[in-house]
Amino acid sequence: MPELLLELFSEEIPARFQRRAAEDLRKAVTNALVDAGLVYEGAKAFATPRRLALTVSGLPGRSPDKREEKKGPKVGAPQPAIDGFLRSAGLNSIDEARIESDPKKGDFYVAVLEKPGADAVELLSDILPEVLADFSWAKSMRWGSGSFHWVRPLRAITATFGPENDEPVVVPFAAAGIEAGQTTYGHRFLAPGAIKVRRFGDYLMALERARVVLDIDRRKDIIRTDADNLAFAQGLSVIHDEALLEEVAGLVEWPNVMMGSFDPDFLKLPEEVIIATIRANQKCFCLRDASGRLAPKFIITANTIPSDGGAVVVAGNERVIRARLSDAAFFYQGDLAIPLEHGLPKLEDMVFHARLGSQFAMVERLVHLAAEIAPKIGADVDAAKRAAMLAKADLVTGMVGEFPELQGLMGRYYALAQGEKPEIADALEMHYKPLGPSDRVPTEPVSIAVALADKLNVLSGFWSIDEKPTGSRDPFALRRAALGVIRIITENGLKFPLAVEPDLLAFFHDRLKVSLREAGARHDLVDAVISADSNDILQITQRTEALSSLLATDDGANLLAGYRRAANILAAEEKKDGKAYGGALDGAALKLPEESALAHAVDTVHAAVAALVARDDYKAAMTELATLRAPVDAFFTAVLVNEADPAVRANRLNLLARLRDTMHLVADFSKVAG
Structure with a gap:
């Protein structure tokens, strides 16, 4: 069957846009094809x-013919209804419609619409x-006098269509003033000439000959493998990123x-500074x-094959x-010479949020909290207050100004160098964490x-000014902050x-539900243990785990069935x-041994469960509940609840x-499904 080849050749596309753009192009074109009746493999x-x-x-070479039946008004309907039906169906006369009968609704008109394929x-x-005109980039540009927008100026469009063994045809269209053809170009430096292509197979081979690896994942594999081999030959290993x-x-x-290589004397700098410098400025490993x-x-990845073996490229990167x-060493030495606390007044000039005040105001609240x-x-307490006071002090240092991603980490380095206690220095780095699901959690x-x-300072602050996440919008990463609180509490017990x-508590509940569900907990079990005033995150987690374990047993499942039966009878x-x-129960009204046994078991279990819950021992509490299974089963087998005697x-x-x-x-348990 035929295939489509489409290439949009342009000036350099920013690396961060490429993968998403390729996927967006695939979705846009294939969705439009399906809508047009062109189903693909x-x-x-x-x-x-x-x-x-x-x-x-x-x-397919053509879209399929379509046959559609359009139901109209009843036979004998008013003329305006008939006229409206004729217009919508594209009929000239009601005689062109078919009459069908319905045993309940009587006779009605049906128009049969034939739409030939294209x-x-x-x-x-x-x-x-249309796809190109509507294509969305995170950032795009318009050039010339037209209205067409693209990430960078388009230079050529290749669009061919045809079966495997025949000469394909060029799809006739234009965008940005460029007519589609079947000419592309190779590597900018190594093979810049024009290349005529027919379909994807020869296109891929032609690009390889012209020094272009089309697949980004294959380029990644080449870089990774060659870097590892080059490092191994030197007795080194790559820091993969x-x-x-x-x-x-x-x-x-x-x-x-x-x-x-670089001067080993620079190794006196913190290694994170070296890595960040080389990564940010030269994109090297x-x-x-x-x-x-x-x-x-360090490892360089060039986009060329130097005639001198790479000596000039390497030397240029080494100089930079x-x-x-x-520069980094200058910043580091300058920062070390100034005690962290001396930078605190500068935080008054840094606005955290227009309605929440400066970074210094946030630090004051942080110390109190x-x-x-x-x-x-x-x-x-004193160590916590000291760490909180210094937590944001590295924001005004030269190093963090140059590399914001090192905030917190540089605070720890400076604090240790300036004689702060290790637990205080560690808190300066760890107070930002966890920053994501795979990040470390503070443990000290x-x-x-x-x-x-x-x-909690950030969350309560934004809640106080009614700046809350809405939909997918969360510019201040408040969901991440809430999940961080949850992970710190649960992982440290x-x-x-x-x-x-x-x-705000309800917001935590929502985040906790997401977290527990991602960990495999059933949504109904989470709902069963959370109430509006449940403020103990660890307790909710432990109750959910214990409830899940109970209901996974036969005793738990049967007890749930007995609970439902009891709850339904009570509700009615x-x-x-x-x-x-x-x-209170009347002992004299307990007529049958099964109800007496259940009454005794419930009293015993109630006291035991209450004591275990008070000690946060939810697994043991669930185990106690499971002992009710037998007396509950026996009760419902032998006892009629709606006895004629009102007292009984x-x-x-x-x-x-x-x-x-x-x-x-x-x-x-009323919220447990199944």
Whole structure:
């Protein structure tokens, strides 16, 4: 079957846009094809610094004919209804409609609409320019006098369509004043000449000959493998960085890996500073020696094959890196000479938020909050206050000004160098964490106290000015802050009830539900253990885990069935009687041994579960609940709840209410599905 080849050749596309743009192009074209009736077998998109490409295979030569039946008004309907039907169906006379009968609705008109298929090339000549005109880039530009927008100026468009063994045709359309053809171009430096292509297979081979690797993932593999081999030959290992690898693969069409070096004297700098400097300025990878220490070497990925073996390229990168590391050393030494606390007044000039004040104002609140939290988690109050006071001080340092991603980390380096206690220095780095699901969580008490204080300070601040996340919009990363609080509490096993306003507590509940569901918990079990005033994150987590374990057993499943039966009976009888049951049991009204046994079991379990819940031992509490399975089964087998004797009936309903209330000590079982 025919295939479509589309290439959009342009000036350099920013690396960060390429993968997303390729996928967006694939979706836009294939969605439009399906809408036009052109069902395909497969589609794949590619990107390099100078091109987006798409191949769609298994396309039909024409869209299929369509036959549609349009139901009209009843026979004998008023003329305006008939006229409206004729217009919508495109009929000239009602005689062109068919009459069908319905046993219930009688006779009605039906129009049979025949829509012939269209040639695929004709459809593509309409689809492709519309896709390009509507294509969305994070940033785009308009050039010349036209209205066409693209990320960078388009230089050529290739669009061919045809079966495998025949000469394809060019899809006739134009965009940005460029007519589609079948000519593309190779590598800018190594093979810049024009290339005539027919379909994807020869297009791919022609690009390879012209020193272009079309697939970004293959370029990544080449860079990764060559870098590892080059490092291994020197007894070194590459510090892999997936984000940097993705960026570098988006900067080159024909990757060529080389190694450079820098003055070992720069290794006196913190290794994170060296890595950040080399990464940010030259997009190079750093290396470690066999002992795990940073090596004075780096990996360069060039987009050419130098005739001199790379000597000029390596020397140029070495010069730039030497200058950048010299700048970093200057910043570092200058920052070390100024005690961190001396930078605090400068925070008054840094606006955190127009309605929340300066960074200094946030630090003042942070110190107060850390002092409140510290004793609750076993942290030294003075150390927590000191760490909170210095937490943001590195924001005004030269190094963090140059590399904002090092905030917190540089605070730890400076604090240690200036004689602060290790737990205080560590808290300066760790109070930002965790920044994501794979990031570390603070584990030391002072770090925990300041990290919790920092996140709660930000959350409560934005809640106080009614700046909350809405939909996908969360410019201040408040969802991440809430998830950070949850991870710190749960992963450290902290008994730390959240003293926040109800609306913010509900926000934590929503984030916790997301977290637990991602960890595999059933949504109904999470709902069963959360109430509007549940402010103990660890307790909710432990209850959910314990409830899940209970319901995974036969005793738990059968007990749930017994609970539902009891709850349904209670709901019906309380509605009928107009009152709630749950009063004290009358021992004299317990007529049958099964109800006496259940009454005894419920009293025993109620006391045991209450005590275990008070000690936060939810697994044991669930185990106690499971012992009710047998007496509950026996009760419903032998006992008629709606006994004719009113006193016996009321007593049995009170017993069921006692059972319900006992189970509600650990969870609201009415919210459990299944």
